[in-house]
Amino acid sequence: MQKLTTKIPTIKDLEGLLFRKLQEQFSEGMRRILEALDDWIMEQRDTARFRLKDQREISIDTLFGTVRFKRRLYLDRKTGKHVFLLDRMMQYEGRDKLSPNLEELAIQFASQGPSYRDSAQRLEALLGYRVLSHEAIRDKLIVQAERTEPSEGERRPVRVLFVEVDGLYTKLQRERRRGMENRIAVVHEGWESEGGRVRLKAKRYYYHTGDGDFWEGFGDFLVQHYDMDEQTWLVVNGDGADWIGECTSYFTRCIYTLDRFHVVRELRRYVGHLPKVWKAIRKSLASFDADMLLETLAAVPETQIAEEWREEWRKYRAFLKHHREHLRDYRDKLRKAGIDTSKMRPMGSAEAQMRIMAKRTKRGGYSWSVRGVRAMLKTIMKSKEGRPLTNLKGDTSQNFPFVNTTIRQWLQEVKRQSKGCINGTIRLLLGPMQSSPTGRALKGLIRGN
Numbered sequence: 219m220q221k222l223t224t225k226i227p228t229i230k231d232l233e234g235l236l237f238r239k240l241q242e243q244f245s246e247g248m249r250r251i252l253e254a255l256d257d258w259i260m261e262q263r264d265t266a267r268f269r270l271k272d273q274r275e276i277s278i279d280t281l282f283g284t285v286r287f288k289r290r291l292y293l294d295r296k297t298g299k300h301v302f303l304l305d306r307m308m309q310y311e312g313r314d315k316l317s318p319n320l321e322e323l324a325i326q327f328a329s330q331g332p333s334y335r336d337s338a339q340r341l342e343a344l345l346g347y348r349v350l351s352h353e354a355i356r357d358k359l360i361v362q363a364e365r366t367e368p369s370e371g372e373r374r375p376v377r378v379l380f381v382e383v384d385g386l387y388t389k390l391q392r393e394r395r396r397g398m399e400n401r402i403a404v405v406h407e408g409w410e411s412e413g414g415r416v417r418l419k420a421k422r423y424y425y426h427t428g429d430g431d432f433w434e435g436f437g438d439f440l441v442q443h444y445d446m447d448e449q450t451w452l453v454v455n456g457d458g459a460d461w462i463g464e465c466t467s468y469f470t471r472c473i474y475t476l477d478r479f480h481v482v483r484e485l486r487r488y489v490g491h492l493p494k495v496w497k498a499i500r501k502s503l504a505s506f507d508a509d510m511l512l513e514t515l516a517a518v519p520e521t522q523i524a525e526e527w528r529e530e531w532r533k534y535r536a537f538l539k540h541h542r543e544h545l546r547d548y549r550d551k552l553r554k555a556g557i558d559t560s561k562m563r564p565m566g567s568a569e570a571q572m573r574i575m576a577k578r579t580k581r582g583g584y585s586w587s588v589r590g591v592r593a594m595l596k597t598i599m600k601s602k603e604g605r606p607l608t609n610l611k612g613d614t615s616q617n618f619p620f621v622n623t624t625i626r627q628w629l630q631e632v633k634r635q636s637k638g639c640i641n642g643t644i645r646l647l648l649g650p651m652q653s654s655p656t657g658r659a660l661k662g663l664i665r666g667n
Contacts, residue, residue, distance in 0.1 A: 238346070244282035256289045256304045263303060268292040271300065279349055280317040316350070316358075318608050324350055325359045325607045329597045331578045356590070363593035365609050374420065375445040378557060380406050382568035383456045383465075384477075386575055386595075391585035398588065400595060401426040401461070403436055404571045409563050418567065423599035427592055432461060433468040451555070453548050455565035458541055473551055476544040478503055479569045485515075488523055488531050508545035512538060574598065 227235070260270065271293050277286040289304040289312075305312045314321075327337035334352035341349045350358075382404040389397045402425050406418035424439045426432045440446060452472045456462030457480040466472045482503065489495045495518055502511035515535050523531045538545070549559040575598050579591060586594070600607055 241283040241346075244280070245285045248280065248282075248285045249287040252285075252287045252289065252304065252308075255307070256287075259303045259307060260290055263292070267295050268301075268303065269295060276312055276315070278312075278315050278317055279320055281320050281323065281345070283345065283347075285317075320349065321358055321362075322606065322608045324355045325362060325597060326601065328355050328359050329578065329594065329601055329607070332581055359597055360589060360593040362608050363596040367609055370443065373443060373445040374407075376407055376450055378408070378451045378453065378552065378562075379440070379444065379446075380408065380418075380565065381452055381454045381465075382406075382477075382565065382571060383454060383462050384568045384572045385459065386572050386579070388579050388591050389583075389585040390591075391587060393588065398591075400591070401432050402572070402575070402595070402599075404568065405440075408561060416563070422603060425592075425595055425599060433465055437468060451552060451557070453552075453565065455568055457568070458537065458544075463544075471555075473548045474544050475546075475548050475565050476538075476541045477568055478564070478566050481538070481545075484534055488527060488534070489515075489518060492518070492522060503545075506545065506547035508542045511545060512542065574602065 269292060270290060272291045273288050274291055275286060275288045277284050289302055292301055292303055293299075294301050302312055310318065324337060324341055327340050328334050330337075334356045337355055338348075338350055338352040383402070385399040385401050387397055387399050402423060404418070404421060404423055406421045408419045409416050410419045422443065424436055426435050428435050444450075448470065450471065452465070452469050453475065454462070454465045454472060455475045455477050456465075457477050463474060466474050482500075485499055486496070489499065495514060498514045499511060502508075502514060512535075515538065520528055520531070548565065549562055552559050552562070575595055578598060579586065579594060597607060
């Protein structure tokens with residue numbers, strides 16, 4: 219058998235080579251489309267208002283590498299300012315030199331953690347070159363989080379809203395305070411099945427950043443997003459903090475329930491070593507029998523509680539006794555109000571929702587600035603709601619004619635021979651000058667003579 223001397227690339231080498239070629243093809247296609255759009259804008263613009271001044275080259279980093287193209291600069295006679303109409307039409311800030319998709323990916327990586335530095339390294343590994351520093355990613359995340367979002371459409375009509383409320387403590391750096399509590403509410407309209415799993419329906423987050431009362435700010439949030447009336451019910455679930463329990467004094471039809479996750483966690487610490495007691499506690503919690511739960515706890519001798527925890531045990535029993543009504547099933551009240559509760563489930567997802575944000579803000583012992591932690595939490599909330607992490611800037615001051623077209627048509631447009639040497643056509647060889655000495659010399663070069 220003849221010895222093989224040809225070196226065959228590995229699948230890794232082949233994949234890397236094709237990806238680089240794909241980047242080159244993408245860059246060229248993107249350049250052609252953008253320059254064709256800029257040509258179209260030049261023809262369709264309001265010539266009385268926008269005076270053509272110059273054509274300048276710009277480079278932007280994208281998900282597939284750097285794209286360099288030329289676009290025209292105009293003088294806006296109305297405002298006296300110089301503008302790039304292509305940037306306005308494409309809702310893009312040319313000075314950013316970063317595509318919105320790449321910016322959103324960088325912010326998404328940063329929100330997932332574990333750090334800004336790690337997100338910069340992941341971007342570099344994905345694209346093959348260094349795109350942004352970790353400081354630049356942090357700055358862009360903060361700017362996007364603080365940017366005013368466009369207003370939504372119609373408010374959603376609801377009969378029952380479910381609210382999970384909790385506080386998330388984060389450490390602060392270079393502040394007089396050592397830390398701050400971030401008060402957050404997760405609002406949803408119930409539960410729905412998806413692929414064998416149950417998820418919260420139409421989930422939204424409210425993050426209180428104002429100086430006023432939490433529930434006043436939350437009320438404004440509800441009015442902004444939901445069509446509510448005197449028949450709308452709120453079911454609020456919390457850990458028993460005083461500021462959470464104040465919800466019933468702000469809303470007429472409001473049911474407050476004590477979060478069972480926190481109750482179970484605390485009771486396991488005190489009586490988890492007592493099998494019979496623990497079994498009775500779990501049974502009473504599962505059936506929402508508050509009276510049975512308190513009777514079970516009252517029957518536990520203090521001698522069976524660890525000595526160092528006995529004082530806390532007494533306080534916690536008094537706490538549960540104070541919240542007796544909040545341990546009952548909220549669905550009983552809703553049924554009495556004539557509301558169908560067949561698809562409603564027990565409350566208790568507050569801790570799971572907080573864990574997602576705590577994983578990013580607490581892992582590694584991070585300390586934050588107030589501005590930084592607020593921006594990060596807002597970004598995580600937008601991501602979990604499925605909203606875009608970047609807000610584009612549009613401009614309606616120059617109205618162009620509506621054109622029903624596709625990207626494929628723009629790609630076909632830039633292949634026309636009228637574009638000249640873009641697709642290799644030399645106009646001198648197509649006109650009457652093809653028989654001139656210069657034309658004959660060029661033909662000879664082409665034929666290889």
